[in-house]
Amino acid sequence: MSEQATARPHMKLTEDGRRLRQVLSYSRRGSRFTPSQQEAWDAHHRDWVIPDEAVDEPGFSWAEVFGREAPLVIEIGPGVGEATGVLAAARPDCNVVAFEVWLPGVAAGLAEVAAAGADNVRFCSVDAAWSLEHLVAPSSVRELWTFFPDPWPKTKHHKRRLVTPEFARLVASRLEPGGVWRLATDWAAYAVQMRQVLDAEPGLEGGQVPRWAERPVTKFERKGVAVGREIVDLAYRRVG
Numbered sequence: 001m002s003e004q005a006t007a008r009p010h011m012k013l014t015e016d017g018r019r020l021r022q023v024l025s026y027s028r029r030g031s032r033f034t035p036s037q038q039e040a041w042d043a044h045h046r047d048w049v050i051p052d053e054a055v056d057e058p059g060f061s062w063a064e065v066f067g068r069e070a071p072l073v074i075e076i077g078p079g080v081g082e083a084t085g086v087l088a089a090a091r092p093d094c095n096v097v098a099f100e101v102w103l104p105g106v107a108a109g110l111a112e113v114a115a116a117g118a119d120n121v122r123f124c125s126v127d128a129a130w131s132l133e134h135l136v137a138p139s140s141v142r143e144l145w146t147f148f149p150d151p152w153p154k155t156k157h158h159k160r161r162l163v164t165p166e167f168a169r170l171v172a173s174r175l176e177p178g179g180v181w182r183l184a185t186d187w188a189a190y191a192v193q194m195r196q197v198l199d200a201e202p203g204l205e206g207g208q209v210p211r212w213a214e215r216p217v218t219k220f221e222r223k224g225v226a227v228g229r230e231i232v233d234l235a236y237r238r239v240g
């Protein structure tokens with residue numbers, strides 16, 4: 001195992017070889033596929049899913065993964081990919097990477113990408129925070145999308161939220177100058193936290209924006225709207 005492989009969150013071990021407990025922004029959910037997910041997985045995973053081990057290869061490169069150099073767009077936590085396919089199809093000149101640790105979501109996302117007629121998406125089921133730090137070069141991301149990240153509503157779980165000052169600093173360093181981080185949430189308290197964190201990050205400039213018209217409505221937005229929650233869209237641009 002390479003040194004980098006042992007650093008991956010789900011592989012990190014203590015010195016005496018035990019699995020290290022870590023604070024992650026997700027919990028492992030079921031991995032069973034529905035028949036339609038299995039069908040999409042069988043049809044597309046060889047072409048569109050990056051095998052976990054590939055990220056441990058020395059010299060891992062996005063240009064090699066996509067077979068071309070192109071501006072990089074990243075989605076963190078696409079869920080079942082309801083937004084991924086449509087947004088990627090509208091950006092045929094970009095390489096779109098979707099980081100999703102939940103494999104049934106990846107399988108469903110493959111079907112969404114195929115239905116949208118896009119062939120510029122690659123799914124990676126390695127932790128997005130780790131990946132952004134280790135696989136993505138500084139100043140190389142044109143757009144980053146984080147729609148309806150897990151809100152971790154209980155106070156004792158707040159530390160698991162993806163959007164923290166450290167993560168915002170990392171994102172700012174990975175965006176290209178002028179690159180944009182778009183976020184959406186239906187969780188009012190998380191929206192406030194996002195704004196506080198992102199407003200305090202000197203490498204980012206932005207705030208709340210009207211609903212991004214291009215963003216497809218996903219299950220999480222529908223559920224939030226159905227129970228009367230306000231949907232908050234944020235957009236921050238890399239400055240400096």
Ligand SMILES: C[S@@+](CC[C@H](N)C(=O)[O-])C[C@H]1O[C@@H](n2cnc3c(N)ncnc32)[C@H](O)[C@@H]1O
Pocket residue numbers: 025026076077078079080081082099100101102105126127128129146147148149150151162218219220221
């Ligand atoms: C609440 S769902 C939102 C799904 C989708 N964006 C939507 O709007 O329907 C959040 C997703 O993010 C994924 N996720 C959370 N933290 C992640 C991480 N660090 N790396 C990759 N995926 C992550 C979870 O597995 C989950 O599918």
